[in-house]
Amino acid sequence: xxxxxxxxxxxxxxxxxxxxxxxxxxxxxxxxxxxxxxxxxxxxxxxxxxxxxxxxxxxxxxxxxxxxxxxxxxxxxxxxxxxxxxxxxxxxxxxxxxxxxxxxxxxxxxxxxxxxxxxxxxxxxxxxxxxxxxxxxxxxxxxxxxxxxxxxxxxxxxxxxxxxxxxxxxxxxxxxxxxxxxxxxxxxxxxxxxxxxxxxxxxxxxxxxxxxxxxxxxxxxxxxxxxxxxxxxxxxxxxxxxxxxxxxxxxxxxxxxxxxxxxxxxxxxxxxxxxxxxxxxxxxxxxxxxxxxxxxxxxxxxxxxxxxxxxxxxxxxxxxxxxxxxxxxxxxxxxxxxxxxxxxxxxxx
Ligand code: AHR
Numbered sequence: 295x296x297x298x299x300x301x302x303x304x305x306x307x308x309x310x311x312x313x314x315x316x317x318x319x320x321x322x323x324x325x326x327x328x329x330x331x332x333x334x335x336x337x338x339x340x341x342x343x344x345x346x347x348x349x350x351x352x353x354x355x356x357x358x359x360x361x362x363x364x365x366x367x368x369x370x371x372x373x374x375x376x377x378x379x380x381x382x383x384x385x386x387x388x389x390x391x392x393x394x395x396x397x398x399x400x401x402x403x404x405x406x407x408x409x410x411x412x413x414x415x416x417x418x419x420x421x422x423x424x425x426x427x428x429x430x431x432x433x434x435x436x437x438x439x440x441x442x443x444x445x446x447x448x449x450x451x452x453x454x455x456x457x458x459x460x461x462x463x464x465x466x467x468x469x470x471x472x473x474x475x476x477x478x479x480x481x482x483x484x485x486x487x488x489x490x491x492x493x494x495x496x497x498x499x500x501x502x503x504x505x506x507x508x509x510x511x512x513x514x515x516x517x518x519x520x521x522x523x524x525x526x527x528x529x530x531x532x533x534x535x536x537x538x539x540x541x542x543x544x545x546x547x548x549x550x551x552x553x554x555x556x557x558x559x560x561x562x563x564x565x566x567x568x569x570x571x572x573x574x575x576x577x578x579x580x581x582x583x584x585x586x587x588x589x590x591x592x593x594x595x596x597x598x599x600x601x602x603x604x605x606x607x608x609x610x611x612x613x614x615x616x617x618x619x620x621x622x623x624x625x626x627x628x629x630x631x632x633x634x635x636x637x638x639x640x641x642x643x
Pocket of ligand 1: 347348349350351425426482509534535536567568589
């Protein structure tokens with residue numbers, strides 16, 4: 295129901311109630327008044343989240359829900375896309391019908407958004423992208439984006455692997471790496487996969503396999519178990535998020551393997567991304583996970599600031615990157631460099 299229809303319906307209801315009598319009628323009238331005020335008083339934001347596949351995603355949703363509160367002047371309509379782009383497209387169409395003031399989209403994959411974003415533009419509703427990106431030929435189909443530099447995350451992790459293995463005197467050709475990828479076609483997967491694939495080519499590492507674990511613990515476990523049957527020399531597992539790393543560790547240990555950074559003595563080195571899940575952080579502190587490249591999920595306040603800027607008639611930067619760190623308790627690599635920038639490896643986390 296759009297705002298005009300909703301107002302008309304509420305007025306009709308108000309009249310119906312007023313013809314009644316007693317406390318009940320008064321209470322109902324108060325409730326109607328409240329709802330009418332809300333529609334006018336708050337900035338309405340439709341948020342299409344892609345799903346709830348990981349701890350990172352839950353933290354991201356929570357950050358959005360707590361940033362867009364009535365106290366802050368917002369009324370947030372939250373829709374979980376359950377990992378399906380079709381659900382997200384339906385949600386956006388519903389937001390358009392509801393005449394929300396802004397749409398925030400956390401897209402599952404990069405492709406396939408052109409039509410629905412054109413519909414939002416025709417309805418003059420600004421769209422803000424969060425976390426992953428969309429691949430549209432017309433960049434004006436969205437106002438701005440906020441999220442991580444996923445390729446940089448992959449480059450940082452690859453730089454850490456290189457620095458660590460060189461320090462240990464391990465020859466590049468003796469690194470047998472498998473990449474358990476995130477959901478194929480998502481910006482996080484594309485960037486992290488590219489970061490590793492380029493480094494493997496440049497350094498002469500043996501990248502045995504790239505296979506998706508869909509960012510979930512269950513799939514990470516399944517995929518790792520299958521990889522262990524296919525290859526008997528895997529010594530590095532690059533997991534594109536912590537949930538998959540937890541699943542992979544479980545699969546390796548169940549198969550009698552040992553995880554850790556002592557590759558020369560047969561341990562399988564696990565590296566991953568996010569730094570949100572407490573178990574994964576604990577594993578990183580104890581050395582089960584050798585290194586985590588942080589992916590910051592706390593986008594709620596950043597998205598709100600972008601919407602505030604749009605409300606004030608400003609044009610915010612198109613692409614807004616968040617700063618992220620790299621965590622490892624393995625001794626010996628205190629900093630890494632990517633391009634001409636160096637990053638301190640954080641040991642207390
Ligand atoms: O797009 C961000 C990625 O999506 C996170 O790294 C992963 O955990 C999540 O599912």
